[in-house]
Amino acid sequence: MHSFDVLVIGGGHAGVEAACAAARMGARTGLVSFDLDAIGAMSCNPAIGGLGKGHLVREVDALDGVIGRAADAGAIHYRMLNRSKGSAVWGPRVQADRVRFKAAVQGIVRAQTNLTLVQGEAAALMLTGGRVAGLELADGTILDAPRVVLCTGTFLGGVLFRGEERFEGGRIGENAAKRLAQQLRGADLPMARLKTGTPPRLDGRTINWAVLEEQPSDGEAWTMSPLTPARLNRQVFCAITRTTQAGHDAIRANLHRSPLFSGAIAAAGPRYCPSIEDKIHRFGDREGHQVFLEPEGLDTHMVYPNGISTSLPVDVQETVVRTMPGCERVAIVQPGYAVEYDHIDPRALTPDLQLRAIPGLYCAGQINGTTGYEEAAAQGLVAGLEAAAAALGKQAPTLDRANSYIAVMVDDLTLQGVSEPYRMLTARAEYRLRLRANNAATRLTGLGIEAGCIGDERRAWWERRENLRKMFHVKHSERVHARKLADMGLPVRRDQGEKPLAEWLRYDGVTPEALAPWLADVTALDPLLAEEMAEDAAYAPYLARQDAELRDLRASEALPLSADFPYGEVPGLSNEMVERLTRAAPGTLAAAGRVPGVTPAALSALLVHARRLANGQRAA
């Protein structure tokens, strides 16, 4: 009864996805958490998605993950970021009611077949011959499992900072998994520290909303998951305020009391999400910084002021927030704080997120140096799928930089490591034009069905959609003369002859709406698919060019470099190059090219040496 194929430690976003993905693959899976009621808790910002992050949510969802559906269940505010730019960088984002989100996650987890929830504190890993064999709980219970996924977030050696105060633990009010942390340290894994922070939570009843600019939920009908038929909750609005000179002065006067500046926290924090004291310190000339006031739920008065994460003492926090317009009388319900925590250098992981040093042990989420629910969820999904596939002798879906942001992230982490908390950005994906948030299902669900990790409901949805796609293709290939379009007032020259509609869609001003006479009937069957196919048509020349690039890439992906590749023996490689490559242990020549700092000459040397070794092995 205490035996599993896959054991997942941690019930955060990574742990939930890992456990559910493993279970969907058919593995007997256990999910161990301190507190089963905390599964699905959102520890920071009550928002899911955003630029780059929205892509991850849609991809996890496309592989039948949890986060997209749970986000819809909790959503009280929908916003498509970057709407004015090309659709490949649109960022779907929702604000979620914490209670509803958590309830949805727990509902999905409890309904998942093959998944057992185990309440308890993970005390120590059981190892046999250097391999993972299971887990010992603090109460002495032994759980056997050949594959264990660590999703312990900031619980690993986490320390909270608030002004001069220090607390141990990951989130306020929970214990850090110290024994497990000691064990991992003892295993001599490459570890480092990072920091992150949260803002104070405000009582919405003490905010003067009337004087603030409102940001309503957008008026459209999209949802995070296509399996959510419509928006479920009442929609609320956010408000925008800003910090002021008076607040900045208060921060400056108290900088020495912030652990970030007193030297108490040495670890690197995220550059793209700096604390308010960082912003004031680095961009002192700015008159104010935008702050989004985001309601945390329908049944709570808590408000999350997005943009002022801080570790200043409570009294300073109070002074600062009260200098913001609309917040003159605001009450802080819970002060903000910074967390410094341990993470494993993700270059110690193979692309399936398994620790090279401890076979059978997988790591996902913040423990790998990332930040964000979405990043955590995506890694959890990968680790869960891979662990289950390994335990069952199956094949996980093949993800690469050309088919998913998920793979971009895993590749970046395992090859480049992190110097600050890793957050997804669309700029990280070189094949961004084909990796759109709105075509995640097209890219991934088919792969998921092949691998066996897609449930019946999504499978039925996907198959219906694929049939529709064929109808769209037929419609898009219909040839229409330029004259006809010009007569309709479209900006095309009359002498351009006859072209398929797909080609006309590349022209500026020729929108799917403008082609309604031909496309309206299929569009009505699935407007989202219509949008996706129109974008494919518009981007076609760029995608075709990338295809050629991808052929080259896949050719050098085909040249494998073993984990113990003798970089030290490659002639002409500098010590620095040898060190970088050894640490990152790229799986292929193409991956070696993405290891930072690796020069063209080094790459060529590697190519020749690897081929030489391969030839030698063939001859032997």
Added chain:
Amino acid sequence: MSDLPTIFALSSGAPPAGVGVIRVSGPQAGAALAALAGRMPDARRASLARLRGADGALLDEALVLWFPGPNTATGEDLAELHSHGGRAVIAAVEAALAALPGLRRAEPGEFTRRAFANGRIDLAEAEGLGDLLTAETELQRAAALANLGGALSRQVEGWRERVLALSAEVEAVLDFSDEEDAAALPECFTWNIAALADELREWLARPRSERLGEGFRVVLAGPPNAGKSTLFNALVESEAAITSPIAGTTRDVIERAVAIAGVPFTFTDTAGLRDAGDDAIEAIGIARAEAELARADLVLWLGPEGAGPAGAWEIAAQADRDGFTPKAAALYTLSAATGAGLAALKTALVEAARASLPKPGEAALNARQYARLTEAEEAVRAAEHLTDPLLVAEELRRARLAFDRLIGRATTEDMLDTLFGRFCIGK
């Protein structure tokens, strides 16, 4: 590497010659040197040795050099045998080397390839080396040396950095659009892109390195008996003939490649231009002459004033002859027979050639590099005219990719094979 064969080849010109330099590179180079010379010479010091074959027979008395790796031209152990350059001697030494275990003859380009594989040179430098070794004139040598020294690589790195900076600005707009700091592209963005595109175009318009091989093409034209052949001989006779210009097919034109003051020229003497009348063979000759004129960099016109092709230099030749009719606007009046005016013409030719050939010491692009740079220029130019930042970013990424390929970062084996296929054995 023990599994890597040791290679050898004659590195100097084809025998017979005064000295024949045989290079040996690879793990067995030291052993091979000891086997032939009977002892191990001091590293990096020339010494005299008697070379003997396996049977002990004396092959030659030679200067031998020993360079232990990895700080050698190929990055491997390297030996050089400077023997006498007679055909039989070279053949005997090569045969003795071939008989040693683990040694074989080098394939074309293999020495350079190993230098590249061992990280001694990068791709642009390798190409520079290839050009250097085939250089026959001072100008070719200087251009090749510039590439070998990494001048092109540095230039490309500079462009790549600029594109990276531009990319960063677009990405900020794409990924942080909600931040006030990154709401829109700065005003100078398009201007900067355009400036880069212009700079790339200017580079593309520069003389290419192949031009150095072909030389500056000068065609002598005019009616029969205008003095073309006399002038032709006067121009080429005293100069060093060079042999590398593109393979000429047999044609009814005489072509000579020479270097004047270190600048490569190809001089062409055409059949006399006139109406062919009934003579079919001569008609063919004239057609070819016209084709030569079309691809000439410069035409020296020796015919009646104003009757030559546009842009031709009016030459008044045969100034020493009786009945010489001077041209009103002759650029040069000369007598090939007496040599009068010839020096001035040569100086002017060298000046004209220098202007149209790559400048000494300046990196020049070869065909491969030109293609990559064209790709980069197209992408940057496209980025300049696009409004969707997403597509701007994609074009800038394409430009970076082209730069990467130019300096061999995103290299494929095919490209390497093509590149190294053009080296001669032993280089």
